[in-house]
Amino acid sequence: MTQPVVFVTRKLHFNAAHRLFNPSFSNEKNDEIFGKCNNANGHGHNYEIEVTVSGQIDPETGYVIDLKVLKDIVDRLIVEECDHRHLNFDVPWLKGINPTAENLVVAFWNRLAGSFKQGKLHVIRLYETERNYVEYFG
Amino acid sequence: MTQPVVFVTRKLHFNAAHRLFNPSFSNEKNDEIFGKCNNANGHGHNYEIEVTVSGQIDPETGYVIDLKVLKDIVDRLIVEECDHRHLNFDVPWLKGINPTAENLVVAFWNRLAGSFKQGKLHVIRLYETERNYVEYFG
Amino acid sequence: MTQPVVFVTRKLHFNAAHRLFNPSFSNEKNDEIFGKCNNANGHGHNYEIEVTVSGQIDPETGYVIDLKVLKDIVDRLIVEECDHRHLNFDVPWLKGINPTAENLVVAFWNRLAGSFKQGKLHVIRLYETERNYVEYFG
Amino acid sequence: MTQPVVFVTRKLHFNAAHRLFNPSFSNEKNDEIFGKCNNANGHGHNYEIEVTVSGQIDPETGYVIDLKVLKDIVDRLIVEECDHRHLNFDVPWLKGINPTAENLVVAFWNRLAGSFKQGKLHVIRLYETERNYVEYFG
Amino acid sequence: MTQPVVFVTRKLHFNAAHRLFNPSFSNEKNDEIFGKCNNANGHGHNYEIEVTVSGQIDPETGYVIDLKVLKDIVDRLIVEECDHRHLNFDVPWLKGINPTAENLVVAFWNRLAGSFKQGKLHVIRLYETERNYVEYFG
Amino acid sequence: MTQPVVFVTRKLHFNAAHRLFNPSFSNEKNDEIFGKCNNANGHGHNYEIEVTVSGQIDPETGYVIDLKVLKDIVDRLIVEECDHRHLNFDVPWLKGINPTAENLVVAFWNRLAGSFKQGKLHVIRLYETERNYVEYFG
Numbered sequence: 001m002t003q004p005v006v007f008v009t010r011k012l013h014f015n016a017a018h019r020l021f022n023p024s025f026s027n028e029k030n031d032e033i034f035g036k037c038n039n040a041n042g043h044g045h046n047y048e049i050e051v052t053v054s055g056q057i058d059p060e061t062g063y064v065i066d067l068k069v070l071k072d073i074v075d076r077l078i079v080e081e082c083d084h085r086h087l088n089f090d091v092p093w094l095k096g097i098n099p100t101a102e103n104l105v106v107a108f109w110n111r112l113a114g115s116f117k118q119g120k121l122h123v124i125r126l127y128e129t130e131r132n133y134v135e136y137f138g
Numbered sequence: 139m140t141q142p143v144v145f146v147t148r149k150l151h152f153n154a155a156h157r158l159f160n161p162s163f164s165n166e167k168n169d170e171i172f173g174k175c176n177n178a179n180g181h182g183h184n185y186e187i188e189v190t191v192s193g194q195i196d197p198e199t200g201y202v203i204d205l206k207v208l209k210d211i212v213d214r215l216i217v218e219e220c221d222h223r224h225l226n227f228d229v230p231w232l233k234g235i236n237p238t239a240e241n242l243v244v245a246f247w248n249r250l251a252g253s254f255k256q257g258k259l260h261v262i263r264l265y266e267t268e269r270n271y272v273e274y275f276g
Numbered sequence: 277m278t279q280p281v282v283f284v285t286r287k288l289h290f291n292a293a294h295r296l297f298n299p300s301f302s303n304e305k306n307d308e309i310f311g312k313c314n315n316a317n318g319h320g321h322n323y324e325i326e327v328t329v330s331g332q333i334d335p336e337t338g339y340v341i342d343l344k345v346l347k348d349i350v351d352r353l354i355v356e357e358c359d360h361r362h363l364n365f366d367v368p369w370l371k372g373i374n375p376t377a378e379n380l381v382v383a384f385w386n387r388l389a390g391s392f393k394q395g396k397l398h399v400i401r402l403y404e405t406e407r408n409y410v411e412y413f414g
Numbered sequence: 415m416t417q418p419v420v421f422v423t424r425k426l427h428f429n430a431a432h433r434l435f436n437p438s439f440s441n442e443k444n445d446e447i448f449g450k451c452n453n454a455n456g457h458g459h460n461y462e463i464e465v466t467v468s469g470q471i472d473p474e475t476g477y478v479i480d481l482k483v484l485k486d487i488v489d490r491l492i493v494e495e496c497d498h499r500h501l502n503f504d505v506p507w508l509k510g511i512n513p514t515a516e517n518l519v520v521a522f523w524n525r526l527a528g529s530f531k532q533g534k535l536h537v538i539r540l541y542e543t544e545r546n547y548v549e550y551f552g
Numbered sequence: 553m554t555q556p557v558v559f560v561t562r563k564l565h566f567n568a569a570h571r572l573f574n575p576s577f578s579n580e581k582n583d584e585i586f587g588k589c590n591n592a593n594g595h596g597h598n599y600e601i602e603v604t605v606s607g608q609i610d611p612e613t614g615y616v617i618d619l620k621v622l623k624d625i626v627d628r629l630i631v632e633e634c635d636h637r638h639l640n641f642d643v644p645w646l647k648g649i650n651p652t653a654e655n656l657v658v659a660f661w662n663r664l665a666g667s668f669k670q671g672k673l674h675v676i677r678l679y680e681t682e683r684n685y686v687e688y689f690g
Numbered sequence: 691m692t693q694p695v696v697f698v699t700r701k702l703h704f705n706a707a708h709r710l711f712n713p714s715f716s717n718e719k720n721d722e723i724f725g726k727c728n729n730a731n732g733h734g735h736n737y738e739i740e741v742t743v744s745g746q747i748d749p750e751t752g753y754v755i756d757l758k759v760l761k762d763i764v765d766r767l768i769v770e771e772c773d774h775r776h777l778n779f780d781v782p783w784l785k786g787i788n789p790t791a792e793n794l795v796v797a798f799w800n801r802l803a804g805s806f807k808q809g810k811l812h813v814i815r816l817y818e819t820e821r822n823y824v825e826y827f828g
Binding site: 289291292293294312313315317318319320321322359360361362364365366405406 | 430450451453460500502543544
């Protein structure tokens with residue numbers, strides 16, 4: 001029998017510094033494009049990351065995916081790597097990436113996709129502030 | 139003339155106890171699968187339920203559905219039944235269901251679908267905590 | 277090379293008065309349909325508006341659209357026009373519209389669509405209160 | 415035996431229109447002092463009101479005051495009177511008061527003080543927006 | 553030299569079931585006093601607990617108390633004991649206490665007071681829901 | 691006649707990087723005391739700052755202090771200086787201060803005190819995250 005398909009979301013957070021900057025731009029162009037986000041010493045955010053996995057409900061457990069498993073995967077692959085770090089310098093798999101919210105959410109997708117044995121990754125939503133967020137569906 | 143299609147959402151809440159538990163599992167397996175959610179005396183949540191109805195705007199009222207009507211339907215069919223209850227024992231139409239968020243959101247859909255004369259049920263989102271939620275589109 | 281498509285959202289707010297009212301209805305019918313929302317002197321809300329733009333990431337900037345540009349467009353076309361106003365009387369492009377959340381979100385879409393050089397307008401979400409919101413996808 | 419003194423708070427909300435205006439000022443002075451808050455047709459807010467009552471815990475009930483009683487008093491005396499109203503015109507006991515948050519919180523205090531048989535009124539906090547609030551301790 | 557006195561607050565949460573009930577009352581009186589909170593099988597909440605410690609800033613660390621230490625004390629003494637439990641049955645040091653928010657906040661104070669080597673306990677604020685909270689200053 | 695005394699609060703926010711670090715400590719001791727907050731390249735936060743001013747209500751305006759004036763003072767003296775900056779390097783009046791939340795809130799008080807012609811500064815509350823905040827009363 002087909003089980004209903006449900007979307008399951010877990011929200012986590014991390015605190016990090018970043019600087020928006022394109023090394024192929026002149027200083028003037030970096031200032032013009034990125035404004036105060038280009039501050040040389042960086043600035044920072046309390047990032048919130050929401051990861052949504054979709055799948056049929058397992059009739060034995062009533063779960064699409066155990067939320068603790070979902071949390072642990074995102075904790076290990078994203079939060080423990082990014083929390084209390086400078087995203088331009090301290091995270092090997094972000095090296096060479098200009099850490100806009102758009103580029104980060106794609107990098108997070110690429111890192112998480114393939115990690116789920118139950119359900120499949122549907123969307124990642126990344127809040128830079130309460131008033132700004134981005135979403136990527138792969 | 140075709141009217142624009144708009145999605146209208148109303149959020150309500152209820153406070154309830156539950157226990158995750160599969161009677162066909164051994165005690166050991168229930169503990170292994172459900173961990174602290176399997177506490178014999180139950181635990182509880184402030185649930186938030188968001189119900190979204192879609193439809194064309196009625197040109198006379200400017201409504202897809204009167205939000206008071208939407209609220210009253212969800213209040214009567216879900217909130218008044220589940221609020222301040224133990225979901226494993228006190229709600230007749232949840233009997234025999236392991237009350238994971240996934241199973242609850244499907245049970246709520248089945249109970250609400252067919253109740254709307256204006257618009258049609260599009261999605262139900264159920265928050266167990268601020269950091270965990272599930273969505274079901276029928 | 278194709279760049280990933282990301283959805284970018286900016287949230288803004290404005291405070292306004294409104295009255296739900298259809299001039300072709302009798303007073304009795306306006307009261308029956310709109311209830312306390314038909315109060316002759318109006319009532320008001322802290323509206324929250326979320327505007328989502330989708331598009332490919334620009335490989336040079338890492339942006340779909342500069343969030344400051346997105347914010348400035350919504351500020352100029354919506355917020356500066358509606359903030360601290362009575363929506364039935366003070367906003368020329370809302371004249372003749374019964375200011376339900378549904379009619380407002382469509383009017384906001386019509387006003388914003390066509391303003392974006394980068395990305396395209398995907399959805400507008402309008403909160404009347406923390407517990408009520410509407411969405412329009414055009 | 416002396417019981418511990420605890421502070422108990424209930425939050426409620428109402429949606430209302432208002433206009434800041436001093437009839438003894440010239441139009442120019444009203445504009446200068448109140449700016450866009452002086453818009454002739456008014457504007458509005460989703461007000462949040464938090465009422466705090468302090469007192470000894472009743473050893474029989476474990477309550478300082480039944481929160482349902484506290485809620486019902488504030489509902490009857492404040493929310494039902496102000497919700498979906500224009501505060502300059504529609505509320506008899508606010509007549510002649512310039513409805514700044516400061517003047518409102520004092521008027522609410524005067525209306526609530528003396529209504530509590532258990533505990534005593536300690537503070538009222540009134541949010542005009544998420545970013546502005548006032549507090550009055552009587 | 554005297555250092556400035558600062559108040560430092562850490563918020564944590566736990567999910568628990570409870571039932572309001574006085575064993576010396578008749579069933580009828582329990583129903584009359586506690587209403588739906590007296591549901592025999594219990595109901596539940598996402599509790600939020602805020603613990604505030606005050607003290608002089610240590611000039612070497614810039615801390616009143618290391619927030620990680622504060623968090624660990626509250627986690628060990630309160631959260632690990634109450635999370636995913638039924639407060640009437642599962643927590644030895646709450647036995648015999650009718651678990652109203654008022655009684656809980658006093659029990660939490662008594663359990664935490666004396667645990668801080670740096671700073672002193674100033675207030676505990678306990679949210680039962682987003683709209684209800686209690687505070688105890690010892 | 692004496693006017694009622696009301697407390698008026700305005701919340702603002704800024705995004706900044708910081709590093710907790712005492713130059714008189716060895717590297718080992720900095721690591722031991724500050725843990726991941728001592729990351730050499732810094733990390734960051736979305737800070738929220740709430741400034742409360744108390745005073746008698748002006749009977750002509752109904753204000754303790756015009757909230758726009760309060761906002762402009764905090765914007766000019768704090769937010770414009772700290773937003774999108776690294777607090778260890780980019781803010782002259784924070785030089786030599788280890789930017790813990792405790793030290794920041796005292797520095798903000800010293801910078802704001804004396805700036806208010808109406809009312810007087812009562813308390814500053816600084817949120818580093820949604821779960822951590824500090825308060826200083828001068």
